[in-house]
Amino acid sequence: ELEDKIRERTQDLVKLVSELQSAKEHVNALFEKEKELNQLKTRFVSMASHEFRTPLSSIQLSATLIDKYIPKLDTENIEKHTGKIKNAVGNLTTILNDFLSLEKLEAGRVEVNPIWFNVVRFAEEIVEEMQLISKQDQHIIYEHKGTSAEVNLDNNLLKNCIINLISNAVKYSGENTMIQFNSILMDNELLIEIKDNGIGIPDVDQQNLFEPFFRAHNTGSIPGTGLGLNIVKRYVSLMQGEVSLESAQNIGTTIRLKIPFTNH
Numbered sequence: 001e002l003e004d005k006i007r008e009r010t011q012d013l014v015k016l017v018s019e020l021q022s023a024k025e026h027v028n029a030l031f032e033k034e035k036e037l038n039q040l041k042t043r044f045v046s047m048a049s050h051e052f053r054t055p056l057s058s059i060q061l062s063a064t065l066i067d068k069y070i071p072k073l074d075t076e077n078i079e080k081h082t083g084k085i086k087n088a089v090g091n092l093t094t095i096l097n098d099f100l101s102l103e104k105l106e107a108g109r110v111e112v113n114p115i116w117f118n119v120v121r122f123a124e125e126i127v128e129e130m131q132l133i134s135k136q137d138q139h140i141i142y143e144h145k146g147t148s149a150e151v152n153l154d155n156n157l158l159k160n161c162i163i164n165l166i167s168n169a170v171k172y173s174g175e176n177t178m179i180q181f182n183s184i185l186m187d188n189e190l191l192i193e194i195k196d197n198g199i200g201i202p203d204v205d206q207q208n209l210f211e212p213f214f215r216a217h218n219t220g221s222i223p224g225t226g227l228g229l230n231i232v233k234r235y236v237s238l239m240q241g242e243v244s245l246e247s248a249q250n251i252g253t254t255i256r257l258k259i260p261f262t263n264h
């Protein structure tokens, strides 16, 4: 009888130990996650303090110059500098929005809410918006292929991805270039393709592009935080889709998104 009791107690203990072990693993995982988030925040703070300096000093300079132009009623120069201020504020807002998206993603607070919409109308609106921030004589050419144009996808996540990709195409290619934007609709799948003839991405850098804060070494003085593609990749994954990339330095870059949807 004593032996039975001992056996029972031992079994209880073994169970308890294994429960403790899994509780410990759970806490460790939470701790690791917290650590990663903290690292991300630290990197953001150091990146932001660097990336914010240029637009902030440009805002300050423009404001000072506007003060000088006001008594002379020099509207042309005043408008030039209010334009610069708006542009700089736009850059700052993009950086902050990217970071907020990333934090929301990290916290698992991004939900996918598919709705039915017409992808052609949706894409044309984006093109109109992006054409405004493109460079001189940079043309965004949109084309749709497919027998229909209705898709059942999260329009907000998709829009954010496409804007990120087109702004990269704009930023990393020169004046007088063409940016091709295609949507191809199949039964249960939307393909998005953004193609530019810009600086391209060196082979060695291609595998790291989707890491947060990573930037290829040929970006020179072109500003950026390296968050855009990471967000795109994560949004596309949340939608169960895939991202692929084809690029050659000094020739150009093509990025493709393949996103499935349910047809009912």
Ligand SMILES: Nc1ncnc2c1ncn2[C@@H]1O[C@H](COP(=O)(O)OP(=O)(O)OP(=O)(O)O)[C@@H](O)[C@H]1O
Pocket: 098, 168, 169, 172, 173, 196, 198, 199, 200, 201, 209, 214, 215, 216, 217, 218, 219, 223, 224, 225, 226, 227, 228, 229, 230, 253
């Ligand atoms: N169309 C492109 N042509 C050439 N290089 C590109 C292109 N798109 C992305 N890259 C490279 O990939 C890197 C990561 O892109 P990503 O969009 O994540 O960051 P970013 O453009 O530097 O900054 P931001 O967070 O403001 O978007 C870029 O820094 C650049 O080196």
Ligand SMILES: [Mg+2]
Pocket: 164, 167, 168, 224, 228, 229
């Ligand atoms: Mg970018």
